[in-house]
Amino acid sequence: MDSDKRNLSKHLPKYQQIVDVIKGKIANGEWPIGSKIPSQRTLAKTFGVNRSTVITALDELMADGLIEGKMGMGTFVVNNTWTLLATNPPPDWSTYLKSGLHQPSQTMVQEINKDESNERLIQLSKGALSPDIFPLDKMKLVMQKVTEKMGILSYEEPKGYLPLRQALSSYVKTIGIEASPSSILIVSGALQALQLISVGLLHRGSTVLLEQPSYLYSLHVFQSAGMKLAGLPMDKQGLLPDFIAAQRKQQNKAILYSIPCFHNPTGILMSEKRRQELLQMCEEERLPIIEDDIYRELWTNEPPPAPLKARDRHGYVLYIGSLSKTLSPGLRIGWIIGPEPVIERLSDIKMQTDYGSGSISQRVAAEWLESGLYHQYLASVREQLTIRKAAAMEALEMYMGNIATWDVPEGGFFIWLKINEKLSTKELFTKAIHKGILLNPGTIYAQESGLYVRLSYAYASLLEIREGIRRIAAIIQASGSDYPPK
Numbered sequence: 001m002d003s004d005k006r007n008l009s010k011h012l013p014k015y016q017q018i019v020d021v022i023k024g025k026i027a028n029g030e031w032p033i034g035s036k037i038p039s040q041r042t043l044a045k046t047f048g049v050n051r052s053t054v055i056t057a058l059d060e061l062m063a064d065g066l067i068e069g070k071m072g073m074g075t076f077v078v079n080n081t082w083t084l085l086a087t088n089p090p091p092d093w094s095t096y097l098k099s100g101l102h103q104p105s106q107t108m109v110q111e112i113n114k115d116e117s118n119e120r121l122i123q124l125s126k127g128a129l130s131p132d133i134f135p136l137d138k139m140k141l142v143m144q145k146v147t148e149k150m151g152i153l154s155y156e157e158p159k160g161y162l163p164l165r166q167a168l169s170s171y172v173k174t175i176g177i178e179a180s181p182s183s184i185l186i187v188s189g190a191l192q193a194l195q196l197i198s199v200g201l202l203h204r205g206s207t208v209l210l211e212q213p214s215y216l217y218s219l220h221v222f223q224s225a226g227m228k229l230a231g232l233p234m235d236k237q238g239l240l241p242d243f244i245a246a247q248r249k250q251q252n253k254a255i256l257y258s259i260p261c262f263h264n265p266t267g268i269l270m271s272e273k274r275r276q277e278l279l280q281m282c283e284e285e286r287l288p289i290i291e292d293d294i295y296r297e298l299w300t301n302e303p304p305p306a307p308l309k310a311r312d313r314h315g316y317v318l319y320i321g322s323l324s325k326t327l328s329p330g331l332r333i334g335w336i337i338g339p340e341p342v343i344e345r346l347s348d349i350k351m352q353t354d355y356g357s358g359s360i361s362q363r364v365a366a367e368w369l370e371s372g373l374y375h376q377y378l379a380s381v382r383e384q385l386t387i388r389k390a391a392a393m394e395a396l397e398m399y400m401g402n403i404a405t406w407d408v409p410e411g412g413f414f415i416w417l418k419i420n421e422k423l424s425t426k427e428l429f430t431k432a433i434h435k436g437i438l439l440n441p442g443t444i445y446a447q448e449s450g451l452y453v454r455l456s457y458a459y460a461s462l463l464e465i466r467e468g469i470r471r472i473a474a475i476i477q478a479s480g481s482d483y484p485p486k
Contacts, residue, residue, distance in 0.1 A: 014049050018057035021047075026066055026080045036074045037067060108429065108444055109218050115438050122468040125438040126459035127264065127413050128329055133384050135377050139328070139364075142373065146363045153359045158347040160186025160335075161362035167369035168321075168335055175296070176310030177319065179337045185347050188332040188357045190294050190322045191221065192350075194257075197290060197318065198225035200349040201342065206253035209287075211239050213445035213452075215264040216257060230254070231446060236407065238263070238270030241281040248285050255288050261304045262295040262412025265445050265454035269410045272305040279311050287316070294322040294334070297378050299411035300386045315339040323365055325413070326381060327374070332357065333365040385411070385458065388465065392457040395466045399473035413458035416442075419451040423479045428453070428472075435471045 012020070025031040038046070043054045058075065061067045068078040116126055159165060165181035172179055187193045194216075202208075204226030210216055212231025222229060230250075232243045239258055248254055258278070260270035270278075282289055291308045309319035315338070322334035336346060350356065368374040392415060393408060405418045419428070425441040428451065432439050442452025453472075457465055 014047070015053050015056040015060070018043070018047055018049070018054065019060050022057070022061060023066065026077055031077050033077050033080060035077050037077065039074070108426075108441065112438065112440060112444075115433065118438070121433070121436055121438045122464045122471075123438055123459045124455050124457075124465070124468045124472075125440045126456055127325070128459055129325070129381065130384075130388075130459050130461070132461070133381060134328065135380075138373055138377065142364055142367045142371070145371075146360065146367055150360075150363065156186075156356045156359055156362060158351050158356065159184065159343065160357060161359065161366060163370070164333075164362045164366040165335075167366050171369055171374075172319075172321070172337065176306040177337065179319075183337055183340050183343055185336045185343045185350065186357050186362060187334045187336060187350065188354065189324050189329070189334045190292060190320050191219075192353075193320045193334055193336045194221050194290070194292075195225075196336070196346045196349050196353070198222050198227065200346050202227055202255060203253050206255070207247075208257050209244065209247055209254050210257040211259070211263060211266075213265055213442060213447040214257075215259065215445065217446035218444040229446075234263075234266065234268060236268060237274040238268055239274070239278060241274070241278045244278075244281050244285060244287065248287060255290060256282060257290045257292065258308075259292045259295070260308060261293055262298060262409060262414070264295070264412070265414055265440065265442070265452075266416040267407070267409035267412050267414045268416075269304055275305055275308055275311070279308055279316070282316055283314060289317045290320065291317050292320045294320065294325050295412045296321075297326050298381065298385060298413065300382055300389060301410045304411070309337060318342065323368075326378060327368065331361045331365060333361050382411075385413075388457040388462065391462045391465050392455065392469065395469040399470050400476075403473065403476050413456045415455045415457065417453045417455055419453065419476060421451070421476045421479060423451055423476060425451060427479070428475065431475045432472060435475060437468045437471055439468075439472065 022031070022037070031037060037043075040051050040054050040058070044051045047054070058067065058069075062069070065079050066077065067075050069075045112125055115121055116123065159182070162181060164186060165184045168184050169179055169181050187196065198221055202222075202225065205228075207228045207230050208216070208222050209230050209232055211234050214231070216222065217229065217231075230247050232247065233240050238260060244256070258270075260275060262269055279289075281287075289308060289312075293307055293309075296304060296307070307317075307319060309317040317338070319337040320334065321337070323331055324334065336343065338346075368377075389409065396404070396406060396415070396417075400417075403420050405420070406415050409415060425443045429439065429441050440454040440456075442450075442454065445454070455469070460468060
C-alpha cells in the first residue's frame with residue numbers, strides 16, 4: 001500500500017478517494033474475497049487522514065456489499081464487482097491460506113518485519129549492521145575480480161561451490177573446527193539451515209530443547225514441521241545443562257538448539273566452563289546439538305571461547321555459520337558443518353528445495369575468504385560495534401538508570417533491557433511506534449515474566465541510538481508516577 005496515498009485524486013472528497021483505491025484493490029484481485037483488510041488505524045496512517053474519514057469510506061464499501069465487519073475479528077472482503085453479478089463465486093483464498101503447512105509469524109513479528117523497511121523510524125529492532133559499516137568499495141572490488149574470472153554460470157555441486165567449501169574449511173580451522181569440504185553444506189543463510197534440519201532430520205512430534213527466551217520463539221520454522229519447543233533456563237554464563245536430563249525424560253526424540261555466542265535476544269556469551277558442561281551432558285544423554293554461531297565474530301572485548309563443534313569428538317554437533325550478520329545479508333550465504341552422512345542428506349533436500357544457492361554469491365563469498373579481506377574487514381566491524389555499544393550504554397545510564405536494568409554485552413548486536421515500570425508489552429511497542437521508534441518486545445521471544453525489550457545498537461546511527469533511548473525512557477516515565485525524569 002506504499003503508493004496508495006500518491007494515487008489519490010485531489011478532485012474528489014478524501015473518503016471517496018479511499019473508496020476508489022480499495023475498490024481497485026478488490027477488483028484487480030490484490031484483496032481477494034475472504035481477505036482481511038488493514039485496520040482503521042493502519043488505513044488512516046497509509047492515506048494520511050483521520051479515522052473518521054476512513055470509517056466513512058468503509059461504511060460506503062459495506063453498503064455496496066463489498067466488505068463486511070465481523071465482531072472481534074476485523075473487516076473482510078466478501079464480494080467483488082463480478083461476484084455481485086455472477087452465480088459461481090471464485091475460490092475463497094482464505095481457506096487455502098489457513099491450510100498451508102507453514103505457520104504464520106506472530107502478528108507483532110509481522111508488524112516488526114514490515115516496519116523494518118520504514119526509514120522514518122529509528123531502527124532499534126534490526127539485527128543487522130548499519131549501511132554505514134558496509135564495505136561498499138571492497139565489495140565492488142571483490143565482485144569485479146569475480147566477474148573477471150567468471151565463466152558460464154550453471155548449477156553448483158549439491159553441497160555448494162567447492163572453492164567456497166575449501167575456503168570455509170580453512171577458515172573454521174582458525175576457531176578450532178576440523179572440517180573437510182565434504183562435511184560442509186552451503187545454504188542460503190542460517191534460517192534455511194534450520195528449515196533443512198527440521199524437515200530432513202527430525203521426526204514429527206519430536207521436541208527441540210532451547211534457551212528461553214530465544215530467537216526461535218519468534219519464528220515457526222520447527223513448529224511448521226510438526227515439532228514442539230521446550231525452553232531451558234539460563235544464567236549469565238548461558239544455558240543451564242542440569243535441566244536437560246529432566247526435559248529429556250519428558251520429551252520424545254529431542255534435539256538441542258543453542259546460540260552460545262552473544263545469544264539472541266539476551267546477548268549472553270556462554271562461558272568456557274559452561275560449554276564443557278553442556279557438551280558432556282549432551283553426550284551422556286545422547287542428545288544431538290544444533291550450534292547456531294552466526295554472531296561469533298562480532299566480539300568487542302576479546303575472542304569468545306572455542307565453539308562446541310571444536311570439542312565435538314563423536315559427531316553430536318551440527319554447526320551453523322553465516323555471513324549475513326558480519327558481511328551482508330543480501331549475499332544469502334551460510335553453512336552447515338556436520339557428519340558427512342548428515343550433510344549428504346541435507347544437501348539432497350536442499351537440491352529438492354532450490355537446486356543450490358546462487359553461484360555468484362558463492363563466488364563472492366569465496367573471494368572474501370580466500371583474499372584475506374574478510375579478516376581485515378571484521379576488525380573494522382568490531383571497532384564500529386564497540387563505539388555504538390558505548391553510545392548505547394551512555395544513553396541508558398543517562399536516561400534509564402532509575403527505570404531499567406541491563407548487562408553490558410561482550411559482543412553481538414543486542415542489549416536485553418528489563419523495564420522496572422509496570423507497563424504492558426503491547427502498550428510500550430505501540431507508543432514507541434508512535435514516537436518513531438521500532439523495538440523488539442521480549443514477549444516475541446517467549447519471555448514470560450517481566451517487561452523486557454531487545455535493543456539493537458548495530459543498525460541505527462549514534463545520534464539515533466541516543467535519541468531512541470531517550471524517547472523510550474520518556475514513554476516509560478509518562479506511564480508511571482514513581483520515576484522522575486532524569
